[in-house]
Amino acid sequence: MIATADKLLQNKVAIVTGGNGGIGFGIAQGLLAASCAVIIAGRDRKKNESTLETLRKTHTECKDFIFDANSESSRKNLINFALETYGRVDILVNNAGITRRSLEPDLLSDLDWRQVVDTNLNSIHYLTSALVPNMKKAGSGKIINIGSMMSIFGSGYAASYSASKGGVVQYTKSCAVAWAKYNIQVNAILPGWIDTQMTDGLKTSAPVRYQEITGRIPANRWGRPEDMAGIAVFLSSQMSDYITGAAIPVDGGYSVY
């Protein structure tokens, strides 16, 4: 039997990396509204605390954890915290991400290249690999990786970002194939252009480009973090049990036009 929307994720526990702002915050709000317990994991203590305060106004089962995706001990501590607090993790949303830009790919520093690939791709593999034995033991699990339009298109300005996000989709498909037998579904969400801290700069530093992008989006508006909530709830719920290895654009039609 399928539960009503507000109870869809009752008794489920989720970790949302980068859940202290932007798209991760939108996703956390959606999961909480479906009665999921959520741990938001971000680096910035103040952001974590103020986001938690906001979320707790409407939802009680929300906790924060100070977490650096690129630190092995931090990844272990996050999983231990979740297991000690709730005894299980049903849903992992690998959302934390960064970008670095350069005029052309060869002008990107090695450090920038490594930081982006480490954060956006390598850390997903490490965190997922540390958690998935628990899901295998539990006999179910939902893993949601956040890709991008740049998982589909190339970007001359953001080569490391594109490469990492392309990798996220192939990684998603590989894990989906491997772990279907454990009843673990692994899918990716590919957000379009979403108004967050990551894209804030464009509005002020390149307003013409910002408007050009708006004009190219069939929905004729930038996305909002809460636009990612519905798909995240769906992919976290039993309603998507036969969907695995999918990379789903949520982009106002940007990728089909």
Ligand code: NDP
């Ligand atoms: P934000 O910059 O608003 O959020 C990024 C989040 O990632 C923050 O919560 C940040 O936490 C966290 N984060 C970054 N590095 C680390 C790290 N090393 N360890 C832990 N947390 C980290 O951007 P968005 O919300 O836009 O981005 C979220 C995801 O969505 C990213 O993967 C991004 O690539 C993707 N995306 C965004 C699009 C957009 O148009 N905005 C489009 C397509 C994909 P803290 O501040 O504490 O460091």
